[in-house]
Amino acid sequence: MINKWNKTLLAVLIGAALFVEGGFGFGVTALAAGGEQPQTADTAAAAGQASYSLTPLIQAAVQSASVEAAPSGRRIAVTVRMYNSGTERLRVPDFELRAQTADGLEYKLDASSGNKKALKPQEIAEMVFMSVVDSTSPLELAGLSFVHVDEYVYPKQETQLVSLPLGSDVWYGGAGSTDRLPTRVWGQTFAIPGLNSRLVYTPAGFSRQTTEKGPAVVVTVLAENKGTGREAVPDFRIDAASDQKKYAGVRTEQGNVQLEAGEKAYIHYAVQLEANAQVDRLIVMTTETFAADGQTTAIDTGKIVIAVPDGGLAEPTLDTGYSIGTPIRIDPLSKAIDHTEISLVELHIQQNPGDSYKTGFAKFRLTNTSDKSVPTPSFEAELVSAGGAAYSGMRQTSVPDTLNPGLGSVISYAYHIPLSESSGGFVLKLLDGKTASPYNLTIAALQVPVQQEVDNGTTLHLYPFDMTLEDWSVGTNYVATNTTYSYKMKVTLDLKQADNVVVDSNFSKLHFEVVDKLGRVLGTGDSAFTGTQKLVSGSQTLATSNIQSEQIEFPVILNLYEQFDTASGAAKRFLKTLQ
Structure with missing residues (x-):
């Protein structure tokens, strides 16, 4: 019996700790067990209470509260997190959740059909409540109360279980509501209020880009698991806003992102903007779902505001001491580069x-x-x-x-x-x-x-090759069978290749153009560094094709290029002119 009592007490303490991490942190009036008068907020605070009991073993905390415009009026929504600190499966107690406004009105909130009816031992569950008020007048929430209603007596008897005030954490929707939210500067680590999670997040990347859909901002957040076990990144999003308008973001990763204890990973959010739109803040948003009569309603709640970085750009630290030929420092958390x-x-x-x-x-x-x-x-x-x-x-x-x-x-x-x-x-x-x-x-x-273009005499550098032109001459080649001719270049080369660097048919080619004294291209040719007809050290003959004139012309010069193919056509780098 003593062991069972100790386990139950430990479970209650753990539950309280969980609610400290994830709860709203409002001042709360809670009804003590046994039907005693509720404690005051001051008494609760002095006692160090962090969770508030609906029953001796079931605690409740508010995860989010919001008031937003709806097609038929104003929508009040509240998400409550409940925790079973016992060692047995327990039924969720019957209660009504009521919202009080600053002007003294009270509204009963309907429970989502997806809310759980019972909690397993040590289970934490989210309960969603919502009501639409047929009014366009602004509503400001002042408090919530959990009320047990006994309808089997006459007159019906109401017992207040928990009463708590609501403050600045209520989300009222739109860009203007961000003034009520906690604010972080760029690069400041944060946890998401109201979520039972040991994950923390640090803004790490911000850039403006243009896609087929128009301008967008892309936000990179570094997620870190500070807990002792595996945890999934919750399904939140990041929006962008100015004083006039808010733009919804989407997470680019598909499916769940799981982090082991101590693990770090990037998650990314894209926000499509209008043309010429300027945004100066980001809003961390969570979404819950309310279900009733076979239909679902997504309920968004703003949690934290993050100022965009100075200059509107944040990227990996710039390496100002890089030397050409040395390894590039890649972001170690990037999964794009493997070994x-x-x-x-x-x-x-x-x-x-x-x-x-x-x-x-x-x-x-x-x-x-x-x-x-x-x-x-x-x-x-x-x-x-x-x-x-x-x-x-x-x-x-x-x-x-x-x-x-x-x-x-x-x-x-x-x-x-x-x-x-x-x-x-x-x-x-x-x-x-x-x-x-x-x-x-x-x-x-x-x-x-940028590498300076220095005339190295007869040596050309086309990494991984160093090619020295030891001798060259230009002549013509006449084919009597079809009465055609071409220019030909006889060259003697000394070709050296860097160790442990492989080239194949995808590598650049040596491209040369025969040009007359007026600058007209008379013929072109290509020679590869791979294959059966590849360039080698020693003497060889290179022939042109695509003759652009009907007669042999001299004097001519040769322009040499390094050339490779791209999706937009051939790309050339001028190397040298041979007279």
């Missing part, structure tokens, strides 16, 4: 002959750091100038499916940049386009210089 080291090995920006714009050319080495094959990661690469202009990279059309252990592969990106862009350095952002598709998430940001 792969990424290094920027080339960044060129220049105007190719004949073009009316500049071309950017970025090349990355991807190295498998594990002992098994891994999929080639998919990421986007964006260049941001000192003036804030963002240029999206066009990735090479084809990439290898997998990376083998200990080996590197090369992936290239091209950029179209206006002639007016004069930045000597850019911020390079690696973007994850899958986790929160169709939105992009920044997984790395680094300050990078």
Whole structure:
């Protein structure tokens, strides 16, 4: 008997602790067991009470309360969390939940048909109550009361079980209601009031993006489990607002997100905006469901306001000390990159002959750091100038499916940049386009210089190759069988390749153009670094195709390019002119 009593007492204490973490924290008047007069709020506070008993073993706390406009008037909604601190299954006591307004009116709230009728031992359940008042006049809630009504006596007898005032935590809907909510600055960790949870959240990322649906803001929140067991991230959302309007957000992750004790993970929210909309705050919103007569009503409640970051942008810490060729620091919580080291090995920006714009050319080495094959990661690469202009990279059309252990592969990106862009350095952002598709998430940001185009004589650098032109000459090739001709270039090369870097048919090609003295392209040709006709050290002959004139013309020059294919066409980087 003593052991059973001790277990029951311990359960009650645990339940009280849970309600301290998740309850509203209102001043409460609670009816003591045995029908004694209710304690005052001061007495309850002095006693350190944190949960309020409907019965000796069932405690109740208010999780949320709201008043919002409805098609037929004003909707009052309250969610109550109940806890069975006993060791047996207990029936939820019969009671009415009533809401009192500041002007002295009282409204009985209907119980959702989804509310539980009984609680298992140690079970916590949410009970939803709602009533629609046929009035357009503003309503301000002042308090709630739990009332037991005995209708089997005449006149019916009412017993107040619990009475509590409501304060600033009531949600009144709309952007203007945020003044009543607790506020956090950007980057400040918070827990969601009213939820029985050991998870805490830290705003970590904020960016403005444009999709086919229009402008949007994407918010990244770092969730951390401070508890001792696995816990699911509750189904809340983040909205964005200004003084005039509120925009609803959606979580991009599908399904439940489970966190083990001590685990951290990102969750992401996207908020579609109107054109030219400006928002200055975020609102953490929870949603409960009220069910009646086969229909359901979603009830939203604002919990916390978060100020947007200064400048309207928050991303991973910028790496200002990056050196080309070294591994890029990827956000360790990102799941976009698996056992792969990424290094920027080339960044060129220049105007190719004949073009009316500049071309950017970025090349990355991807190295498998594990002992098994891994999929080639998919990421986007964006260049941001000192003036804030963002240029999206066009990735090479084809990439290898997998990376083998200990080996590197090369992936290239091209950029179209206006002639007016004069930045000597850019911020390079690696973007994850899958986790929160169709939105992009920044997984790395680094300050990078543009490589200077230095004439190295006859040596050309096309990572992972260093190609030295030891000799060259231009001639013609006539085919009598079909009376056609082409230009041909005889070259002697010394070709060196970096160790442990694999190239395949997806790698860049050496592209050359035969140009006359007026700048007209007379013919073009391509030579690969792989395959049976690949470039090698020693002498070889390269022939043109696509002849653009009907007769041989001399003198001519050769323009050499590195070229790869993108979804928008061929991307070229000018290398050298051979006379």
